[in-house]
Amino acid sequence: MNDSFLRDFRVMSTFGATDGGGVERQAASLADGENRAWFTGWLVDNGFTVKVDAIGNIFGLLEIVPGAPYVVIGSHLDSQPLAGRFDGAYGVLAGAHAARAAAASIVAGVVPARFNLAVVDWFNEEGSRFKPSMMGSAVFTGMLPVDKALSTTDPTGTTVAEALDGIDGRGSFGGLDVAAYLEIHVEQGRELEDTGTTIGLVATTWMAHKLEVVVTGEQSHTGAARMVDRRDALYGAAELIVAVRRLIDGFEPEQLHTAVSEMYLDPNSPVAIAREVRMLVDIRSPERGILETAVERLRAHMTEIEATARVEIEVRGLVEWSSGPFLEEGLVLAAAEAERLGYSHRRSATVAGHDATNMKEVVPTVMLFVPSVDGISHNEREFTSDDDMLAGLKVLTAVLTRVASGALTATDADAVALSSDARA
Amino acid sequence: MNDSFLRDFRVMSTFGATDGGGVERQAASLADGENRAWFTGWLVDNGFTVKVDAIGNIFGLLEIVPGAPYVVIGSHLDSQPLAGRFDGAYGVLAGAHAARAAAASIVAGVVPARFNLAVVDWFNEEGSRFKPSMMGSAVFTGMLPVDKALSTTDPTGTTVAEALDGIDGRGSFGGLDVAAYLEIHVEQGRELEDTGTTIGLVATTWMAHKLEVVVTGEQSHTGAARMVDRRDALYGAAELIVAVRRLIDGFEPEQLHTAVSEMYLDPNSPVAIAREVRMLVDIRSPERGILETAVERLRAHMTEIEATARVEIEVRGLVEWSSGPFLEEGLVLAAAEAERLGYSHRRSATVAGHDATNMKEVVPTVMLFVPSVDGISHNEREFTSDDDMLAGLKVLTAVLTRVASGALTATDADAVALSSDARA
Numbered sequence: 001m002n003d004s005f006l007r008d009f010r011v012m013s014t015f016g017a018t019d020g021g022g023v024e025r026q027a028a029s030l031a032d033g034e035n036r037a038w039f040t041g042w043l044v045d046n047g048f049t050v051k052v053d054a055i056g057n058i059f060g061l062l063e064i065v066p067g068a069p070y071v072v073i074g075s076h077l078d079s080q081p082l083a084g085r086f087d088g089a090y091g092v093l094a095g096a097h098a099a100r101a102a103a104a105s106i107v108a109g110v111v112p113a114r115f116n117l118a119v120v121d122w123f124n125e126e127g128s129r130f131k132p133s134m135m136g137s138a139v140f141t142g143m144l145p146v147d148k149a150l151s152t153t154d155p156t157g158t159t160v161a162e163a164l165d166g167i168d169g170r171g172s173f174g175g176l177d178v179a180a181y182l183e184i185h186v187e188q189g190r191e192l193e194d195t196g197t198t199i200g201l202v203a204t205t206w207m208a209h210k211l212e213v214v215v216t217g218e219q220s221h222t223g224a225a226r227m228v229d230r231r232d233a234l235y236g237a238a239e240l241i242v243a244v245r246r247l248i249d250g251f252e253p254e255q256l257h258t259a260v261s262e263m264y265l266d267p268n269s270p271v272a273i274a275r276e277v278r279m280l281v282d283i284r285s286p287e288r289g290i291l292e293t294a295v296e297r298l299r300a301h302m303t304e305i306e307a308t309a310r311v312e313i314e315v316r317g318l319v320e321w322s323s324g325p326f327l328e329e330g331l332v333l334a335a336a337e338a339e340r341l342g343y344s345h346r347r348s349a350t351v352a353g354h355d356a357t358n359m360k361e362v363v364p365t366v367m368l369f370v371p372s373v374d375g376i377s378h379n380e381r382e383f384t385s386d387d388d389m390l391a392g393l394k395v396l397t398a399v400l401t402r403v404a405s406g407a408l409t410a411t412d413a414d415a416v417a418l419s420s421d422a423r424a
Numbered sequence: 425m426n427d428s429f430l431r432d433f434r435v436m437s438t439f440g441a442t443d444g445g446g447v448e449r450q451a452a453s454l455a456d457g458e459n460r461a462w463f464t465g466w467l468v469d470n471g472f473t474v475k476v477d478a479i480g481n482i483f484g485l486l487e488i489v490p491g492a493p494y495v496v497i498g499s500h501l502d503s504q505p506l507a508g509r510f511d512g513a514y515g516v517l518a519g520a521h522a523a524r525a526a527a528a529s530i531v532a533g534v535v536p537a538r539f540n541l542a543v544v545d546w547f548n549e550e551g552s553r554f555k556p557s558m559m560g561s562a563v564f565t566g567m568l569p570v571d572k573a574l575s576t577t578d579p580t581g582t583t584v585a586e587a588l589d590g591i592d593g594r595g596s597f598g599g600l601d602v603a604a605y606l607e608i609h610v611e612q613g614r615e616l617e618d619t620g621t622t623i624g625l626v627a628t629t630w631m632a633h634k635l636e637v638v639v640t641g642e643q644s645h646t647g648a649a650r651m652v653d654r655r656d657a658l659y660g661a662a663e664l665i666v667a668v669r670r671l672i673d674g675f676e677p678e679q680l681h682t683a684v685s686e687m688y689l690d691p692n693s694p695v696a697i698a699r700e701v702r703m704l705v706d707i708r709s710p711e712r713g714i715l716e717t718a719v720e721r722l723r724a725h726m727t728e729i730e731a732t733a734r735v736e737i738e739v740r741g742l743v744e745w746s747s748g749p750f751l752e753e754g755l756v757l758a759a760a761e762a763e764r765l766g767y768s769h770r771r772s773a774t775v776a777g778h779d780a781t782n783m784k785e786v787v788p789t790v791m792l793f794v795p796s797v798d799g800i801s802h803n804e805r806e807f808t809s810d811d812d813m814l815a816g817l818k819v820l821t822a823v824l825t826r827v828a829s830g831a832l833t834a835t836d837a838d839a840v841a842l843s844s845d846a847r848a
Contacts, residue, residue, distance in 0.1 A: 081691035082643060082699075128693035155692075188648040208647065210694075219506060221801040222683040222706050223632065224612040224775040227672055229799065234684060235669050241662035248651055259646040260658060262694040263687075267505035268579075269552035270634075270686040270704045272802040275506070280694045282646050352648040375653065377645040378696040 002390050005097045008042065009389070012093060013085040022380025023085045027078040027124035027135075028056065028160070033167030035077050039092065039121060046100050048119065052171025053420040054146050055139040056123035056164045059173060060096065062103045063116045069177035069415030070118040071404050073099055073396075075185055076125030076136070076355060084382020086186045086372075088125055090389060094184050095119045098397040102404055114406035115179045115415075122355045123169075129154045130163075131280075132319060137355035139420045140175070141362050146422050155264070175419025179409040181359035184368040184396045186384045188352050190375035198391050199338045200348035200369030201331050205323050205357050206257075207291050211281040211298075212317035215240065217310070219267065219275035230273060234265060236311035237277040243301040244281055247294050256294055257284040257351060284351055286323065321353055330366035333407055337398040343391050352377075363416050364408040366399055368392060426814050429521045432466065433813070436517060437509040446804025447509045451502040451548035451559075452480065452584065457591030459501050463516065463545060470524055472543065476595025477844040478570050479563040480547035480588045483597060484520065486527045487540045493601035493839030494542040495828050497523055497820075499609055500549030500560070500779060508806020510610045510796075512549055514813060518608050519543045522821040526828055538830035539603045539839075546779045547593075553578045554587075556743060561779035563844045564599070565786050570846050579688070599843025603833040605783035608792040608820045610808045612776050614799035622815050623762045624772035624793030625755050629747050629781050630681075631715050635705040636741035637726075639664065641734070643691065643699035654697060658689060660735035661701040667725040668705055671718050680718055681708040681775060708775055710747065745777055754790035757831055761822040767815050776801075787840050788832040790823055792816060 015038060016023045016031025025031040036058060043050050048060030061070070075091025099117040106113040122140075127133025130152045138144035150161040164170045187193075192200050217233030241260045248256045263279040283298070285291040302313040331347065338345040348369050350357070356367040370392035373383040409415065439462060440447045440455025449455040460482060467474050472484030485494070499515025523541040530537040546564075551557025554576045562568035574585040588594045611617075616624050641657030665684045672680045687703040707722070709715040726737040755771065762769040772793050774781070780791040794816035797807040833839065 080643075080693055080696045083696075126693075127695055128691070131694060133695060188645050190650065190653075206647070219504075219803045221612050221776060222685045223630070223681055223708050223777070224799070224801055225681075226614065226678055226799065227681060228677070229614075230683075232669075232683065232685075234687065235665060238662040238665035238669075238684075241659060242666055245656075245659050245662075253652070254650055257647055257649075257651060259654075259656065259697060260662075261646045261656075261689075261697050262692055263658065263689060264692075265685075265687060267552070268686055268688075269504055269550075269802075270555060270706070271551055271557060272504045272507075273683060273685050275803075282694070284647050350648075352645055375648070375650065377648055378693075379643045379699075 005093065005390065005393055006386055009093055012038065012089055018082055018380055020082065020380035022083050022382065023079050024081055024083060025077065025079040026081060026129040027126060028163035028167055028169055032078050033169065036121065036167065036169065039077060043096065051173035053173040054170060055136050055149055055420045056169040057136040057140060057420060058121040060119040061116065062099055064103055064106055065113050065116050068115050069179040069412055070116045071180045071182065071400065072118045072120050072178050073182040073400055074120035074122065075183050076122045078124055078126050080126050080128045080378045082380055083378055084380060086382055086384050087377060090186055090384065091184045092121050094393045094396055097393060098400045101397045102401045105401060106404065111401050111405055113404050115404050117404060118176060125355055130160050134353055134355055134358055137358040140418050141358050143358060146420055172421065174421050175417060177415040178363050178418050179415040180364045180403050181356065182366050182396065182400055182403060183354060183356040184370065184392050185354060187348065187369040187372045188375065188377035189372065191348060192369060192371040193373060195346060196344065197346045198343040198388060199345040199395050201334050201345055202326055202350050202367035202369060203331055203347040204286065204325050204349045206284045206286050206349060206351045207288055207323040208282065208284040208321040209291060209295055210319040211315050213279050213281055214314045214316050215277040216312040217273065217275055220273045222271045222273055225273065231310040232273045233277045233311055234274040236305055236309035236313065237263065237279060239305045239309055240302065240313065243305065244298065247298060250297065251290055255285055255287065255290050258282065286349055288323065321357065326360055326367060327364050329408055330364060333402055334366050334368060334399050337402065338395050341394055341398060343395060362418065368396060429517065429814065429817055430810055433517055436513055442506055442804055444506065444804035446507050446806065447503050448505055448507060449501065449503040450505060450553040451550060452587035452591055452593055456502050457593065460545065460591065460593065463501060467520065475597035477597040478594060479560050479573055479844045480593040481560040481564060481844060482545040484543040485540065486523060488527055488530055489537050489540050492539050493603040493836055494540045495604045495606065495824065496542045496544050496602050497606040497824055498544035498546065499607050500546045502548055502550050504550050504552045504802045506804055507802055508804060510806055510808050511801060514610060514808065515608045516545050518817045518820055521817060522824045525821045526825045529825060530828065535825050535829055537828050539828050541828060542600060549779055554584050558777055558779055558782055561782040564842050565782050567782060570844055596845065598845050599841060601839040602787050602842050603839040604788040604827045605780065606790050606820065606824055606827060607778060607780040608794065608816050609778060611772065611793040611796045612799065612801035613796065615772060616793060616795040617797060619770060620768065621770045622767040622812060623769040623819050625758050625769055626750055626774050626791035626793060627755055627771040628710065628749050628773045630708045630710050630773060630775045631712055631747040632706065632708040632745040633715060633719055634743040635739050637703050637705055638738045638740050639701040640736040641697065641699055644697045646695045646697055649697065655734040656697045657701045657735055658698040660729055660733035660737065661687065661703060663729045663733055664726065664737065667729065668722065671722060674721065675714055679709055679711065679714050682706065710773055712747065750784055750791060751788050753832055754788060757826055758790050758792060758823050761826065762819050765818055765822060767819060786842065792820060
């Protein structure tokens with residue numbers, strides 16, 4: 001299992017490979033399409049039945065208990081621009097290998113089974129090309145209407161539907177009865193590495209507020225307009241970005257994460273002051289109180305900046321991710337399996353969103369982390385060692401086998417019917 | 425002359441017309457091409473011989489003194505995005521009408537002539553699509569090599585050569601012996617309006633430094649990366665934009681103009697911190713000492729921001745515009761003509777660059793302004809009244825007639841051979 005996993009992972013890392021040792025496979029790009037096609041072939045070669053749903057999620061089914069609900073395991077194959085090769089892809093491939101191994105044990109009669117197994121590649125987890133992130137799992141769990149997702153456009157105006165059709169990426173799969181969900185991912189932080197731990201048991205998710213902010217000024221001549229007459233949207237935006245960053249000074253270290261990383265200017269001319277700037281403000285905290293205080297302070301800064309820069313600042317959209325615990329029984333189960341296999345483990349919090357964050361709202365969900373060197377993420381230099389990837393795969397396989405035997409879900413009736421098909 | 429000028433101006437304002445009452449005719453765009461085609465037709469219909477040179481400057485020639493050098497008059501037909509309909513277009517059309525009227529007087533024997541007349545539409549004065557601005561006149565005066573200009577790309581990678589070919593906009597005109605240059609333009613400031621003056625006599629140009637700045641950070645996860653580990657290029661850029669704006673606080677009001685209006689981010693993803701931001705910093709002053717002090721202070725801020733934001737800030741390119749007086753004899757001549765025609769006048773400084781700023785370095789040059797309501801410029805709401813446009817046209821025609829009679833240039837030998845053709 002070790003050799004074949006590492007070999008497959010190296011093959012997968014060639015799709016959309018970048019000069020800097022990473023990958024670039026934004027959702028429904030050519031490289032994402034190539035990787036999906038290769039993964040689909042792998043599933044077929046390994047006895048999975050492949051189904052694709054209306055939002056482009058790829059499912060590989062192993063029906064080993066005829067008619068029973070499914071334990072779903074997976075992550076996402078899409079990436080950020082100039083990204084690392086582990087984020088998402090590791091979890092999908094580890095899920096596929098774990099499902100293949102668990103099914104073999106079950107079919108051989110080594111362990112009993114209550115549920116079928118399905119590996120999934122969730123469409124557009126990253127959200128770099130099409131917002132929001134975690135799109136495929138949001139549609140599948142009913143949090144985002146499929147029509148709204150399909151009509152979302154990228155910055156060039158291409159819709160999700162058009163982009164998916166361009167890689168032959170849409171299907172008509174009607175969905176599954178889901179008994180539980182499992183996901184493994186690289187940590188994208190340093191806690192495991194700093195504490196010398198191999199397996200992270202994801203216990204909580206940070207909360208996040210994502211504010212779509214529009215700063216409106218007035219277009220004028222960059223050189224000729226009098227300074228007192230200017231209503232410079234980019235200057236207002238810059239004051240706001242600085243205010244967003246300085247919010248953290250009012251709290252304990254690492255209790256608040258803030259950033260602006262996406263921004264569009266009109267007209268973006270060297271000689272015409274920006275009339276409008278659109279940007280996304282990302283504020284996260286493990287504590288609701290801290291997050292709400294931070295957002296309140298930011299709104300006060302916005303009012304000040306409106307006066308200073310003579311602009312209008314409007315919050316047009318707000319996406320909130322609630323924090324919330326993962327299932328306690330899942331944490332206990334995963335800790336026991338890690339312990340049994342001899343790997344160090346500790347409870348982790350995830351700052352980043354994951355498809356598991358959506359799935360845990362509807363079905364029993366277990367999420368595992370393996371270490372990221374220096375916590376580097378969304379960067380070509382992201383790195384997780386082969387040993388850590390294989391340790392994660394072993395624990396994941398063990399947990400999957402237990403969950404497929406009914407460790408977290410008592411009866412078929414506890415399964416939840418999920419689908420990306422609005423007609424289902 | 426009044427009716428036909430206003431009628432032609434209204435027709436011209438339909439090319440690339442915007443819903444907001446302005447125009448959008450960026451250099452070598454479809455709308456620029458349509459406007460150029462219409463203007464070329466106007467020139468032919470009015471007896472001009474049309475020539476286009478290697479960088480897309482359009483010349484309309486009236487050879488009334490066989491073999492003599494030319495007095496050139498004009499401005500530019502291209503515009504900023506969502507721009508006013510007066511900036512540039514007024515000067516080209518006023519130049520054409522002035523040349524037609526002056527030639528008629530000369531041919532009728534009312535006034536003597538020493539020189540021929542040429543009206544010009546300079547290519548890409550605005551520089552919003554292709555940098556640098558004032559490209560056509562820079563090539564024609566030998567300040568910018570034609571090959572370098574033709575290979576310049578817009579943000580989508582299209583070259584000037586490709587864009588010009590797309591509107592059939594390049595020719596092989598070998599150039600002219602130029603005796604003098606005249607240009608009229610809307611003020612893009614408020615001084616004429618505030619002082620109730622009809623004609624501005626441009627006496628000086630502000631100096632400008634345009635710094636191409638690259639801020640380099642490191643791409644990482646917008647949510648997950650620890651704040652202390654971040655090297656956020658957009659945060660660094662925002663601190664720099666704020667510092668650029670606050671530079672003005674150290675000087676007397678309106679002695680320093682500063683702005684950033686163009687910026688590109690990589691990767692510009694909602695979930696990946698920017699690894700690189702490229703922007704143009706525009707700093708202008710009438711006084712060399714103020715400008716140099718401001719740039720020095722800005723460089724000190726850059727060093728501070730490099731430490732605060734953990735980024736690198738590099739100034740990759742620097743364009744300097746020198747200030748400098750316009751020809752004193754030209755100012756005296758234009759003042760006398762305005763006076764004779766009964767229009768109020770005063771000496772003006774131009775903060776914006778103009779093709780006249782390039783031309784005045786090589787030939788005797790006169791530049792006139794007419795008022796801009798509220799000084800609004802590079803904006804659809806830019807406005808100059810019909811009366812002011814017609815007053816400008818009258819004074820321009822009078823000055824052109826005098827200059828064509830040899831008022832500023834003593835002999836043919838004082839003319840300068842200029843060309844956009846590198847082989848000429």
